[in-house]
Amino acid sequence: MTCEETQNLLDPYVDGELDWSSNLAIESHLQGCPLCSCVLASLKVLVSVMQRGAPKFKAPLHLKSTVLSGIERANPAVRHSFVDWRWVTLAASIIVIAALSWLVATRTAKPSLETQLIGDIVSNHVRSLMADHLTDVSSSDTHNVKPWFAEKLDYSPPAKDLSVQGFPLLGGRMDYLENRPVAVLVYQRNQHLINLFVWPATERTPESRFALRGYNLIHWGKSGTTYWLISDLNPEELTEFASLLKD
Amino acid sequence: MLKRERLSGHNELIGFNDAVLPHMDAAYNLARWLTRNDHDAEDVVQEASLRAFKYWAGLSHRDSRSWLLAIVRNTFYTWLRQRSPEVPRRSDGEVDDVDVETPNPEIAAIREADREMLKSALEDLPIEFREAIVLREMEGLSYKEIADIADVPIGTVMSRLARGRKRLQATLMHQGVRS
Numbered sequence: 001m002t003c004e005e006t007q008n009l010l011d012p013y014v015d016g017e018l019d020w021s022s023n024l025a026i027e028s029h030l031q032g033c034p035l036c037s038c039v040l041a042s043l044k045v046l047v048s049v050m051q052r053g054a055p056k057f058k059a060p061l062h063l064k065s066t067v068l069s070g071i072e073r074a075n076p077a078v079r080h081s082f083v084d085w086r087w088v089t090l091a092a093s094i095i096v097i098a099a100l101s102w103l104v105a106t107r108t109a110k111p112s113l114e115t116q117l118i119g120d121i122v123s124n125h126v127r128s129l130m131a132d133h134l135t136d137v138s139s140s141d142t143h144n145v146k147p148w149f150a151e152k153l154d155y156s157p158p159a160k161d162l163s164v165q166g167f168p169l170l171g172g173r174m175d176y177l178e179n180r181p182v183a184v185l186v187y188q189r190n191q192h193l194i195n196l197f198v199w200p201a202t203e204r205t206p207e208s209r210f211a212l213r214g215y216n217l218i219h220w221g222k223s224g225t226t227y228w229l230i231s232d233l234n235p236e237e238l239t240e241f242a243s244l245l246k247d
Numbered sequence: 248m249l250k251r252e253r254l255s256g257h258n259e260l261i262g263f264n265d266a267v268l269p270h271m272d273a274a275y276n277l278a279r280w281l282t283r284n285d286h287d288a289e290d291v292v293q294e295a296s297l298r299a300f301k302y303w304a305g306l307s308h309r310d311s312r313s314w315l316l317a318i319v320r321n322t323f324y325t326w327l328r329q330r331s332p333e334v335p336r337r338s339d340g341e342v343d344d345v346d347v348e349t350p351n352p353e354i355a356a357i358r359e360a361d362r363e364m365l366k367s368a369l370e371d372l373p374i375e376f377r378e379a380i381v382l383r384e385m386e387g388l389s390y391k392e393i394a395d396i397a398d399v400p401i402g403t404v405m406s407r408l409a410r411g412r413k414r415l416q417a418t419l420m421h422q423g424v425r426s
Contacts, residue, residue: 011409015383017390046416050384054365059275063289064268067296071260074297126261130268213261 001029006036010043117178117228122212124175125195125230128184134193135171135186145172149183157183157198158225162244167194187241194231194241201226207242209235218242263303267296270312273386274319280381281323283370295322313388317396320378368418376411379404 006029012018013026030037128134137148142159149157152174161169170186175197182199205221216238218229227245231238274295279288295318302318369377375397382388382396390408394401 008409011412012390012405015390015408017405042416043412046412046419047384049365049419050369050380050415053362054369054384055362056385057272057276057279057288059271059292060285060289063275063292064271066289067268067271067293068260068264070293070297071263071300075300122261126264130264 001025003029003033003036006030006033007039010036010040014040014043014047118210118212118217120177121197121217121228121230122215124177124184124197125215128173128175128186128195129193134173136173138171140169140171142169145169145185148172153181153183155183155200155225157185158245159185160245162187162241165244167241167244189231189233189237189241192231192233194229194233194238196245197228197230199226200224211235220246222246260300263300266311267299267303267315270315273312274315276385277316277319277378277381278323280369280377281320281374282326287326291319291323291326294326295319298322310392312386313392313396316382316386317398320396364419364422368415368422371418372411372414376407376414379407380411380415383408 006026009018009022009026013023018026030040137145139145140161140163142161145159146156149159149172157172159169159172163169167187167189170188170193172186173184174181175184176182177197177199180199182197185196185198187194187196201221202224203221203226205219205226207218207220210217210219215230215232216235218227218238220227220242227242229238229242229245233241271292274292275288278291278295279285282288282291295315298321299315299318369380372380378397379393382393388396390401390404393404397404399407
């Protein structure tokens with residue numbers, strides 16, 4: 001290999017983009033050529049200076065939300081198509097699972113409200129994972145979490161300690177659903193985060209399950225409180241968690 | 248009851264959230280280096296995100312960072328063509344705002360004056376060299392990935408990087424940067 005050939009390949013050599021035999025050829029030339037070695041050294045300095053020294057611009061904090069609201073403005077269907085599609089699926093489900101008709105019937109009575117709510121819960125869950133805003137109060141001690149909520153809400157959410165059962169409490173935060181502030185308790189199962197949304201509701205609802213966009217949801221209502229569990233945890237372990245909460 | 252197979256608009260937004268928005272910094276960095284100012288960079292990223300969302304459905308299996316960067320790049324060139332009758336804006340004629348991002352310790356170790364020199368040397372490179380260097384040195388992309396984004400053969404990427412670096416070396420040597 002001549003000096004010219006070598007120097008032509010020094011950039012891909014430094015970038016690790018050459019095949020094995022070209023690498024060898026270059027290295028053997030470099031061993032006997034101080035000039036090319038010098039060119040290589042100066043190239044390496046440049047690359048490292050650019051990587052470490054040239055400013056890398058971070059997106060301004062507001063950009064993500066500006067982008068999202070721009071998308072929502074430009075695509076009014078983003079919210080509405082959700083409801084339309086739900087109707088279609090629901091219609092099909094009724095035919096297929098007529099045996100569970102009473103369950104379906106309760107849902108058909110108010111599909112849009114519930115659909116909207118499930119969408120909101122999933123969004124809140126995703127946002128809590130993305131925006132680095134999982135908990136407002138971080139504590140595994142229910143005696144710390146409960147009083148924190150007491151100052152902010154007109155009801156007291158249950159904050160059960162289930163760490164022994166493998167579901168440690170990470171803390172709590174305030175979120176907003178159904179036009180009201182609601183309590184969220186954050187639990188963990190191995191690498192999976194679980195959000196439990198809790199607020200007062202008069203009706204008693206049997207347990208129902210949903211799966212949306214990779215998240216599993218379990219919902220029930222009892223003793224004047226409504227519960228919504230959401231996580232990417234598998235349905236079996238999430239069910240186990242739900243029954244621990246109900247005990 | 249709610250099945251995942253068919254994505255609704257709302258779900259698409261969530262999927263978009265998960266897969267694309269984490270690359271906002273990379274998108275902005277590229278746009279900022281191409282436009283050379285904050286305001287235009289934001290406009291380009293916003294426009295690119297709208298386009299990205301439009302084509303998002305059905306494309307969920309690809310590498311979303313490279314995909315978004317390619318859209319940012321295309322959006323930038325469209326934007327550039329639209330305003331081309333104007334005299335190209337010179338970075339040195341503008342009130343070039345000081346970067347507000349928190350410097351990481353490595354960067355802080357390099358003298359501020361040197362950083363400024365690096366910045367202006369890179370900004371003064373012809374645009375096709377500049378984008379190749381930004382994608383390679385800052386995003387750590389392979390030649391193949393850069394070739395896909397810029398829609399040119401790998402050999403072109405190789406030569407743009409080599410020539411861009413030579414020019415940078417010449418500029419920096421001339422100005423006596425110390426690393």
